[in-house]
Amino acid sequence: MAVKEAVKEKETSRQDTAGKQKLERVVFPFSAMVGQEKMKLALLLNAVNPAIGGVLVRGEKGTGKSTISRALADLLPEIKVVEGCPFHCNPEDPSEMCPNCQARYFAGGKKPLKSILRKTKVVDLPLGATEDRVLGTLDLESAIKKGERSLDPGILAEANRGITYIDEINLLDDHVIDVLLDASSSKVNVVEREGISFSHPSSFILVGSMNPEEGELRPQLLDRIALHVVIEGVANVDQRVKIITERNEFEKDQMAFTKKYQGHNTALRNRVLKAKALLPKVKLPDNLLLLISRLCDETKVEGARPDIMLSKTAKTLAAFDGRTVVTTNDIKKAAEFILPFRMKATPFEEDKWADPKFIENMINEFKDDPFKESTKRTGQQLV
Template sequence: MQESGRYVYPFTAIVGQEPMKQALLLNAVNPKLSGVLIRGEKGTAKSTAVRALAALLPEIEVVADCPFGCDPGDVTVICGRCRERLEAGEELPRRQRQMRVVDLPVSATEDRVVGTLDIEHAIKKGEKRFEPGVLAEANRGILYVDEVNLLDDHVVDVLLDAAAMGVNTVEREGVSFSHPARFILIGTMNPEEGELRPQLLDRFGLCVNITGVADPALRVEIVRRRAAFEDDPAGFVASWEEEQHRLRERIVAARRLLPQVGISDEMLLLVARTAVEMGVDGHRADLVMMKAAKTNAALEGRTEVTEADIRETAELALLHRMRRKPFQELGIDEGKLAGVLGTHRHAHSHSHEHVHTHSHSHALKSHVQKRR
């Protein structure tokens, strides 16, 4: 897989950082989770994972000449111009496109993010002329905001609004324009450089704290794989394509299955009890826990949420919503959470062995990677 002429490090080759990978996969299956905030020190594969996710996801079909990349097969979420063309009997031109990663610079202004309306043209000609912004480019892709904590709070608020609504609306001097803005929002930050306000933290669906891998054997494997990728990127990517394909198919299947996933009153009660006993404010935590559990069930190929799905995803939904004292660091009492859920919770409730054998000249030793 290539992106802008570069080979992208395979998602399935990333060693460790299981909570981050899980949060990304959940959002890939269900963008309505409202994104993920990844908090961690530099050099912990945050950017690598984001770009790897885009390369992993299947190509999408778009209207070839639409600036918003509308889906020609879903008339419920197309832009006004595409709708007008369809109503006029025109057949929309189609093409396949790789999932995009759109980077938002820290210096971005609101106009750069949402786009601009030419008011003078609207007054003189009676026509709306819209210059698309970052949200238009990110529609049906991934919007990646590195150092999101350094962005202007108002710009972050605009991003989160669009992520939640799936629509971007620009209003200037009584003139308004709307277009679809459905994207996977991924924010990364180094907590040492400052925190997001609690009101903004709460708007991210999921949150994960990551640190460098401490296990020496895993650190060696990270170095080996990275060196092999740099020495022969084409060969390294090819050696992981089978596993990439399996995970890609799993994501596609989960997307199809998700609308059929149900959750019982008993499981909803467990979600509510968990939110109350962990001391979170408001009801967003309950909603996100429910959505995340249903998405996890779909990823596991099931149509009913189990207690395991809630255990598996609760921490991702609760971490950034815990009540904190002033200057207290973001964190969660895992022992208390395990007690509420009635089980001793490891970092993740399931583990499996992952063995990958390389057959190239840069072959790495077979590695057993334990998912936490």
């Protein structure tokens, strides 16, 4: 049982007092989620390739946004981390290490540090979090008991090489968002407070869910999150019925229900692992690279970030399908995740890209000749 093991692991590695304890949750199994295929795909792609850059799930109330985002935890692959390091450093790559591990690595003649295998973590960032817990702060106990100044690592440390999940991300306080933005762009968290001066790697996948009815997300943050998925309620009556029965069954006996889907989850996890192994071999042909640039140019999205996100996502899609060459279809799928929300100059211009075929049409037009003069189309009037 996953819970038991996790607790055992906690027991052995626990150095903290009662002030730091995390509840291991039983999550609704990912493979038991009915419908919402696009959202599932977006999350899985991130599990395959953390470099894609996160998922933002937007949708109305009660559509399973939070349930599915939390369910991802179970599918994540295991990673090697330096034993005893609070930042879960990569034992082999000094560029991804905290200062302590780096020093040890070089002192030990550049041999990989002692490591353990561990599940990728999903760290919750609650809306009520205070800045000191997010960044990290002075370790109270060692200061009082030993008179030493040391860092008590915060959420950004815990989230390193894992996933930060924020439910209702649009309601997050501005000062916490600022801190997040800083860390997510530099992948380093710099702590300069209370006599502590320390910086450590903080590279994480940001997964957020929001209901746009309660307000929009800050544009800078919106831009940082790669894949955007709009989710709607399931309309199909059969599926709805299935959702009710599954959910009720889960509530009745969580363990039994989780067990029932263990096989499915394992299969999915294996697929993720395979794709992960295949990913470095995936090729993106030059003409498709040009197509990506053309699409970004055509839709007048800001910056170069979308181009990079598109190529990474398309590659991951190919790997997830077991292919080593990216196709136009991969690019289409990736574009649907990445472009629409970045094209939106103002929130009121939704209608202009509302045509679901918009991206497809554009791809069809340019796939043979990326340098072709563009014809008159809605995309031109965007800005």
